[in-house]
Amino acid sequence: MVPIPMQFNHKMGFHDYIQALQEEKKKIQVFPRDLPLSLELVTQAIENCKQQLSGITTEYNLNGETECSEQTSMEEGRVLEEFIPIKKRALTPDYDEDDDDYDEQHSSRKMKSDWLTSVQLWNPSPPPAKEEVPRKTNVLEVKRSGGAFHPFQREEIAAEKGNASEACKESTTSPQVPATSSTELVVGTSSKRYDKGQRKQRRCWSQELHKCFLHALQQLGGSDTATPKQIRELMKVDGLTNDEVKSHLQKFRLHTRRSPVIHNNANTQSTPMFLVGNIYVQPQVATTTTVSGESAKITTPTGIYAPVAIHPPTTTTVIKPKFQKLELSENSNSEERTNHSEGIIVHSNSPASSSSTHNITTSPHC
DNA sequence: AGTGTAATAT
């Protein structure tokens, strides 16, 4: 959608290219804190081209430009690719494995205006403090911290749709470290801002975070048996505090408590469906089978916290083993309103039924 | 120190 050519090509000519670069630069300049290097790079690119231009003005259309075009464009391309993590994650959620409504979320997200998404204005860097930005070379930083909370107080260059107000988005995982290491979810904690006894910045429980939470919860056998600390540890989210988890847990419990609303949908899918009963876990885990299932479209009033029922109606509820991806088309801007579901667990005395099930032990991610 | 819950704040 951007009219601006990303690369120099021979048809274009230096002037145009430079112009394009300059425009680019303008854009970047708006976010000096976030794109310090980009700015430099572009600036440099412009310089280079100008030099080239002045050097070869006359022989313009000869192959004198080859060098420049190649170097510049290539270099730039490379750099851009390396340093400006464009959320290509959308295509390859590093997550998945079992459940995951990930794709949904991501895809819905990419609806945001390109100029925004492309540059990741979303993520949390905004250092709480006013300005600073020691022009560090923190480009490669993997873990960023910083409250993800300040939306963006910028002149809205492009008077885009108002939706640009999503304050909290986690910086997901490190973009440039594809496969390998840390897949940790890092959440900004403006932490030690010696704010004078100010209230702590609100932690925003993004979907991802919540997902982690659920995941942990599931491993711990449901919200009723899990304790904040355990959860926190399982989540392995940097900067997340006990209290925050506690709080979230409290809320979660509250929600789950009063939403007996669960019904399995017996319909549509030929696939087996399962019943989400309540979270009932049989502590004697031992070797037994704990199964978790994902509830497909559960309709909760809020839709956020899924499942839970209250008590096992005499009969033990058994959940269908196989997972089912829930395919729920989501609307773009509902951020927290995704249907989450807590996998639950159920244990049935009958060996037969449970045996086939997966055992979810530990999960790598989060 | 952790946990659960209620009171408050946003």
Next chain:
DNA sequence: CATATTACAC
């Protein structure tokens, strides 16, 4: 009203 933080009791 929902959600997150803080206070308090155990």
